[in-house]
Amino acid sequence: MLENEKYIGLHTNRGTTYDNIFPAIVSKEVFDTVQKRILANKYGKHVPDVDYLLKGRAFCGYCGKPLHSATGTSSNGTIWRYYKCHSIKRDTGCQNRSIKKDALENAIIDVLTQAITSKKNFPLLMDGIINIHKRKIANDTEVRILEKELQKNN
């Protein structure tokens, strides 16, 4: 319902979009705001003040679906944060259990830190940094040339 363009008065048939068949009952502005919100929440609910580092980047090892953020509160009020397979909610039979947020994120950070700081990967890291720097310099030069042309034209 939130993504149906008919609410803003649009009807698409065979690749052609019509805006004069029925009136809009939701403004385009509200519709666009909702679309942005849906896109932002694509990989799990927005949790204010909590960064899920692997949001949109971690996938279930059993079924391949994205892992979403999840929260649980224990009887003493402690809030536990997890990554949870999206399939569990839809009862598709995935065997994956929730994974504690900190445990998964720390494991990934450890692996990445080891990979980045290993002697074997050092040349790759340096090449990557040098290439980024070269691209930046090339873009800067291009911008300067275009700015000079703009000045001339003005």
Ligand SMILES: [Zn+2]
């Ligand atoms: Zn799964």
